[in-house]
Amino acid sequence: MNYSRSSSKGQILVIFVVTLMVLLLFVGLALDAGSVYVTYGSLKRAVDSAALAAINEFKRDPDLPSMTAAAEEVFNLMNVDFANIEVLLCDADKDNIRDTGLPPIFYARCPNTPTEAPRKLVWVEAQQKAPLYFLSLMGFESINLHTNSISEAAPLDVVIVLDTSESMASGTPGYSANAAFNPSGCNGSNTCQPMVDAKEAAKALIDTLADGYDQVSVVTYDKTARVEFLLGTDLLSAKIAIDLINVHDDVPVVFNVWSKWWAHPGVYNPVNSEDLDGDGEDQDDFPAMYGMDCPFHPSNPALDPEHLSDRWWDVADGGPDPYGWGGVPCDRDDRFDSMDWDWNGYDGKWTQEDHDTAALWAGGDPDYKFTGLSTCIGCGVRVGANQLRNGGRFGSVWVMVFLSDGAANLSDTHDTNIDIPAAMVNGFCGGTMGQPFWTTSCFDDNFTPRFCIDSNSNTCPPLSTHTTVSPPYSVLDYARDMVDEAALTRSANPNEPRGNELAIYTIRLGSMSVGSAEPFLRYMAAVGDDGDRTTDPCASVAANTSCGQYYNAPTSDRLLPIFEDIASRIYTRLTQ
Amino acid sequence: MYRLLRRIIRIKKPSRGQSFVELALVLPVLLLLLLGLVEVAFFISRYLDVLDLSREAARFASVRDPFSTGDLDCSTTDNLNFFYDTSCMMSPSSGSATCPNLQYCNGFNHYLSMNLNTDDVVISVFTISGNVISDQLPQPNNYWALSNVDFASNSDLNFTAGPLPDNFKKNCEGNIVRAGPHFTAAQVQSLLLTDAPLNKGYVAVEVYYCHEQVLGIPIVTDLIPNPIQIRAFTIMPLPAAQPTPTQIP
Numbered sequence: 001m002n003y004s005r006s007s008s009k010g011q012i013l014v015i016f017v018v019t020l021m022v023l024l025l026f027v028g029l030a031l032d033a034g035s036v037y038v039t040y041g042s043l044k045r046a047v048d049s050a051a052l053a054a055i056n057e058f059k060r061d062p063d064l065p066s067m068t069a070a071a072e073e074v075f076n077l078m079n080v081d082f083a084n085i086e087v088l089l090c091d092a093d094k095d096n097i098r099d100t101g102l103p104p105i106f107y108a109r110c111p112n113t114p115t116e117a118p119r120k121l122v123w124v125e126a127q128q129k130a131p132l133y134f135l136s137l138m139g140f141e142s143i144n145l146h147t148n149s150i151s152e153a154a155p156l157d158v159v160i161v162l163d164t165s166e167s168m169a170s171g172t173p174g175y176s177a178n179a180a181f182n183p184s185g186c187n188g189s190n191t192c193q194p195m196v197d198a199k200e201a202a203k204a205l206i207d208t209l210a211d212g213y214d215q216v217s218v219v220t221y222d223k224t225a226r227v228e229f230l231l232g233t234d235l236l237s238a239k240i241a242i243d244l245i246n247v248h249d250d251v252p253v254v255f256n257v258w259s260k261w262w263a264h265p266g267v268y269n270p271v272n273s274e275d276l277d278g279d280g281e282d283q284d285d286f287p288a289m290y291g292m293d294c295p296f297h298p299s300n301p302a303l304d305p306e307h308l309s310d311r312w313w314d315v316a317d318g319g320p321d322p323y324g325w326g327g328v329p330c331d332r333d334d335r336f337d338s339m340d341w342d343w344n345g346y347d348g349k350w351t352q353e354d355h356d357t358a359a360l361w362a363g364g365d366p367d368y369k370f371t372g373l374s375t376c377i378g379c380g381v382r383v384g385a386n387q388l389r390n391g392g393r394f395g396s397v398w399v400m401v402f403l404s405d406g407a408a409n410l411s412d413t414h415d416t417n418i419d420i421p422a423a424m425v426n427g428f429c430g431g432t433m434g435q436p437f438w439t440t441s442c443f444d445d446n447f448t449p450r451f452c453i454d455s456n457s458n459t460c461p462p463l464s465t466h467t468t469v470s471p472p473y474s475v476l477d478y479a480r481d482m483v484d485e486a487a488l489t490r491s492a493n494p495n496e497p498r499g500n501e502l503a504i505y506t507i508r509l510g511s512m513s514v515g516s517a518e519p520f521l522r523y524m525a526a527v528g529d530d531g532d533r534t535t536d537p538c539a540s541v542a543a544n545t546s547c548g549q550y551y552n553a554p555t556s557d558r559l560l561p562i563f564e565d566i567a568s569r570i571y572t573r574l575t576q
Numbered sequence: 577m578y579r580l581l582r583r584i585i586r587i588k589k590p591s592r593g594q595s596f597v598e599l600a601l602v603l604p605v606l607l608l609l610l611l612g613l614v615e616v617a618f619f620i621s622r623y624l625d626v627l628d629l630s631r632e633a634a635r636f637a638s639v640r641d642p643f644s645t646g647d648l649d650c651s652t653t654d655n656l657n658f659f660y661d662t663s664c665m666m667s668p669s670s671g672s673a674t675c676p677n678l679q680y681c682n683g684f685n686h687y688l689s690m691n692l693n694t695d696d697v698v699i700s701v702f703t704i705s706g707n708v709i710s711d712q713l714p715q716p717n718n719y720w721a722l723s724n725v726d727f728a729s730n731s732d733l734n735f736t737a738g739p740l741p742d743n744f745k746k747n748c749e750g751n752i753v754r755a756g757p758h759f760t761a762a763q764v765q766s767l768l769l770t771d772a773p774l775n776k777g778y779v780a781v782e783v784y785y786c787h788e789q790v791l792g793i794p795i796v797t798d799l800i801p802n803p804i805q806i807r808a809f810t811i812m813p814l815p816a817a818q819p820t821p822t823q824i825p
Contacts, residue, residue, distance in 0.1 A: 012598040023606060027613050034620040041624050045631040045810050052638055053813040057773060066773055070813070073772035077764065077811045490654065532654070537643075568775075568818050 028134025036143060039130035044147050046080040051124040051151035054087055058120045058153045058210060064092050071124055081128055084146075088123040096212065109150060117393075118213050120153040156214040156570060157231060157392040160202045160242075161384040161402045163509070164220040165374035166250040168195040168405060170510070171556060180252030187246040194509060194556030195247050198403055201563035203239045205401065208567035211235055215396070217387040221380030222248035223371065224416055231391035251361055253372035256339035259348070260312040264325045266434040270441050271410070271426040272369040273338035276329060278432060280425030281367055283333040289433060290320045294330035301335060301352070309349040311337060323434040336362065338370060373429070373441055376410035377520070378479040382417065385486035388502060398502045399570050400486070401563070402524065405509040407517035409441045411478040428453075428478045430470040437471055444474035447519040451477045458495045461533070476516055483524045489531030504528020505566045507551045509559065511544070518543060518552070525550035611793050618790045619804070625687050626783050627808040632684055633665035633697070634781040634810040641816045642701045642713050642779070648730060650682040659720040660732065663697040666690055666722075666783060677727050688785060694803075696744035697722040698757045698782040702764050705775050705819035709761045713817070719757045748786035748803040758782050758809055777817025782809040 050071035057067045068087040075082035090098055090110035096118075098110050106123040127146035136142075162168075169175055169183040171193030186192035206216055216238045217231035229241035253273050254262070261267045269275050274282040277289055286293045294313055297303035305317075313319030314327040321327065331337045336358030337350045362368030380402065388398045411427035414420045424430055429442035437444065452460035453473040460466050461484065467473050487502040505528065506521040526536035529549045537548030546552045549569075551562045637658065646655035650664035667683030667690065668674045674689045675681035700719045703711035712718040716737045723743035724733045733740055747753045759780035786803040789796065 012595055012602075016598070016602045019602075019606065020609075023609050027609055030613055031616065034616065037624060038620060038627075041627045045627065048631065049634070049810060049812045052635075053776075056776070056813050056815055065771075069769060069772040070776070073767075073769040074811065074813065076767045076769060077759075077778070078809075535655075569816070 025134075028137075032132045032134050035133060036130045036145065039128060040145050040147065042078070043080060043126060043128045043145055044149075046075050046078045047124055047126050047147050047149045049078065050074045050085065050126070051122060051149040054122045054124055055120065055151040055153045058122070058213075062089055062092075062094075062120075062210060064089060067122060075126065080126075082126070084128070085124065085126045088125075090121050091118065103148070105148075106150060120155060120210065120213055122151050122153075124149050124151070155393060155396040156209060156399060157217075157388055157396045158205070158209065158214065158399045158401065158570070159217045159219060159231070159384040159387050160205065161219045161221065161225075161380045161400060162198055162202065162245065163222070163375065163380070163404045163406070164195070164245060164248045165222045165406060166248055167510070168192065168198065169247040170194070170405075178255070180255045183247040183249055190243065192247045194405070194559070195245070197556035197559045198509070199242050199245060201559035202242050202401075204560060205563040205567050206235050206239055206242075208564075209235055215391065215393070217384070217391065218242055218245075219380060219384045219387060220245055221376055221383070222250075222374040223369075223376060223410060224412075225376065225379035225383035227383060227387065231387045248374055250372050250374045251370050253339060253370055255372075256341050258311050258329070258338070258340060260310060260327070261329050261338075264323075265439040266323075266431075266436075267325065267329055267438075268338065269426065269431075269433075269438060270373055271371050271429045274331060274336060274368075274370055275425075276331065276433065278426060278430065278438075282331075282336075284331070286330065290322055290328050292320055294328075296330070296332050299334075301332060301350075304332070310340075311350060336368075336370070371410070373409040375404065375406040375408055376412065376475070377404060377408035378411045378475060378482040379416065380404075381479060381482040381486055381524070382412065385482070385499070385502065388486075389500065392500075397570065398500060400502060400504045400528065401507070401566055402504060402521075403507045403509060403559075404517070404521060407443055407515075408475045408479045408520065409443050411475040424470065428470040428473055428475045435471070437474060442475055443516070444476035445515045447476070447516045447523075450480065452481075453477070458493075459497060460493070461496060462492045476520060479520060480523060483527050484533070487528050487531055488533065491533070499531070501531065502528065503549070503570070505549045505551070505569075507553055507559070507562055509553045509556060511554050522547070522550045608793065608795060611791055612796055615789055615791050615793060615796055619787060619806075622688065622785070622787050623806050623808065625685075626785050626806050627810075629666050629685060629688075630781050630783045630808045630810040633662050633699075633783075634779060634812040636665055637662040637699065637779045637781065638812040638814050642777075642814065643816075648725060648727075648732060649679045651679075657732075659699050659714060659734065660722075660725065662699055662779075662781065663720075663722045666697050679727060679730075691786060692723065692727070694743055694746075694748055694750070694786045695722075696742075696784040698744050698780075698784070700757060700759050700780045701814060701817050702759075702761070702778045702780070703817045703819050704764075704768065704777070707768055707770065707772070707774050709765050710819055711817075712761060718761065721757075744782065744784040748801065748805050758807070759811060764811075775819050777814040777819075778811050779814040779817065780809060780811040782807065 053070040053074045054067040057070050071085055071087055072082040088102055092099055096114050098113050111119050125148035127144055129142040130145050131142050132140050169186055169192040172186045175181050183192055215231050215233050218229040218238055218241050220226055220228055228245055229238045257273055269278055277284045295305055307317040308330055311331050312327050313330045315321050319327045335355045341354050341357040384400050392398050412420055413427040414422040429437055431438040450464040451467045451473040452464040453467055454460050457466035485499050487499045487504055489498050504524055506525045508518055508521045522538045525548050527533045538550055541547040544552055553559055553562055640658055642658045644656040644658045646657035648660050650667050664683045666685050667680045668685050670682040676690060676692045698719050698721045701713035702709055714720050714734055720734045721742055721744055723741045726733055745752050745754050785806045787806050788803045
């Protein structure tokens with residue numbers, strides 16, 4: 001009986017002790033499990049961060065030691081032991097063949113180069129000991145945790161668009177803004193400044209791209225735009241293509257055009273000085289313009305009236321005066337005679353020699369467009385963006401770097417952009433005699449209002465004015481439309497067509513005083529940073545100052561640091 | 577047989593009462609252990625939440641522009657405010673009843689209820705050139721704290737000097753326990769490695785969260801402060817904060 005009683009008492013105690021032990025065991029195991037989870041969580045975030053640090057180094061030539069060091073530093077910053085960290089690349093030995101011996105998961109993710117296009121992948125694996133508290137009583141001090149992360153940097157597709165108008169030789173000895181200049185000398189010796197500085201800066205930008213991964217294209221523009229190097233991965237050839245870029249030799253219209261023409265704004269067509277009625281032909285319909293025909297001899301220039309030798313029909317000689325100029329310009333339909341070429345003796349009179357010299361420029365084209373204008377910014381934007389649209393890879397980061405030393409004064413025509421009506425032979429430098437934009441250039445100095453020439457006014461940008469004619473639609477409006485077509489992704493108008501995700505960096509070289517030059521490049525950068533024209537980091541920044549993705553380079557020696565800055569800012573987009 | 581049975585019953589009677597007493601003594605201990613374990617599990621779970629959210633926030637920031645100064649609203653994704661929108665990762669999901677403020681909503685946080693009077697998110701950006709910290713954002717305080725956003729006046733006091741709420745400097749009782757964030761220039765500088773890339777940017781996100789014990793077990797709350805502060809941080813590379821090669825005019 002006594003035994004039974006005492007046994008019963010002890011039983012509760014035994015049960016309690018046993019239960020307590022079991023409970024403590026579970027509590028201990030649970031705490032250790034919690035500790036392991038916490039260690040794993042912090043290791044995982046450190047590995048993710050290290051993978052980002054490593055992939056950022058991909059911007060330069062992939063270099064395993066620097067990537068590993070970058071990853072180790074992140075581990076150190078996060079107070080995680082970095083002794084056991086492993087960084088791997090798909091092709092670390094750079095033989096263009098996928099490395100063997102990679103972890104199977106990573107090997108499977110790596111493209112089978114050279115058959116497949118390379119991808120910027122980095123594998124980071126790390127291990128860490130998670131301390132055990134309860135289990136250490138049983139001799140298990142710690143448990144090894146390891147985790148990995150694959151990060152990928154998107155490849156870059158970069159288009160470099162350079163201005164090659166004659167002013168890109170403005171720093172060359174012998175250049176004068178007030179005289180004709182032939183850049184063939186400095187082109188031959190590759191000494192045209194600031195062109196050379198721009199070329200070196202562009203090549204330095206290409207040097208920062210990853211060979212074999214990134215694509216580059218080179219586009220130049222003056223009167224029209226040309227692709228100098230098709231979007232491709234051969235960076236060396238791209239640099240050679242840049243070396244071969246020449247400054248465009250502008251027809252010296254403004255220097256050679258008849259002085260009486262020059263004296264009156266709007267007296268001749270700046271897009272083609274031979275074409276006075278703006279129909280694209282040398283043949284002009286003077287009766288429609290002046291009410292009477294210029295009294296030239298029908299076929300023989302030698303029999304022309306003497307007073308027309310300076311191609312000005314003065315009121316004193318019986319000429320009309322519909323514009324208040326005291327006369328009107330007249331030129332023959334069968335000769336190139338809008339200019340007096342001074343190297344044939346600037347004599348103020350037209351001679352057959354003038355025609356012959358002009359004919360050399362025209363190269364046999366009777367409707368050659370004699371224009372001194374050579375900044376078709378819209379052309380450069382359009383051709384550059386098309387390079388990306390046609391050759392840009394899905395999943396890569398699209399970047400355009402755009403350099404200009406002036407304001408837009410030409411646009412595409414129907415020949416280069418099929419969307420422009422064939423009737424607009426002068427592109428959007430349209431006009432009639434004595435009217436804008438037939439001043440000495442077709443600059444549009446009025447950044448606002450913006451005009452829109454879309455076939456349907458529903459698709460016009462907000463705050464723009466719809467029109468069907470040019471002017472008022474100008475080459476500046478055209479250039480802005482090309483920017484929108486390339487990179488606009490957000491607009492308050494749901495019907496406005498959208499462009500592509502494209503980062504645009506713009507550089508204004510020199511201190512060209514045309515009012516719309518800087519506002520336009522700032523607009524381009526504002527659209528090119530986030531696809532939204534209304535978010536402008538330059539909105540409250542003083543003129544002639546770099547801001548956002550717009551750079552102001554008063555002198556060409558600023559170009560190299562600017563291109564380096566752009567290279568460092570072309571974010572490597574992290575996709576994982 | 578009947579005697580035996582009676583004997584047993586007689587014996588068992590006092591024994592049963594004794595067991596109840598013993599059980600009554602033992603059960604609180606067992607319950608304390610079990611519930612304590614549940615409480616610890618909640619704590620670890622919350623800690624992992626905070627840790628993961630700090631990682632999420634740093635990851636968000638790592639691909640963005642630290643100079644973006646948009647509005648103080650988590651829901652306007654197209655108007656990026658680098659610091660504020662990064663801290664939004666810690667806000668409750670859109671439409672949640674636990675949103676402390678309509679402007680502080682739309683985040684990833686389903687489980688934690690950020691108390692804007694005690695909790696904090698601290699973000700600092702470091703620009704390192706030549707392995708030396710050359711710049712810090714935001715100025716003038718070198719850190720950005722969620723508690724310094726004045727929702728009442730819709731203004732961000734982080735860009736002003738002067739006395740600021742700076743919740744992160746305090747413990748959950750409101751006593752000042754630290755002078756600055758975990759990642760200061762001196763701290764980061766001391767952890768840089770000499771063979772790592774010389775020029776880089778980092779963004780550090782620190783979360784300070786006062787965790788209220790879920791069960792509030794009497795003895796446990798006496799032993800462990802309630803609420804208890806959870807701190808977690810993540811630092812990630814920020815290419816946009818890399819130094820520029822030269823000063824651009």
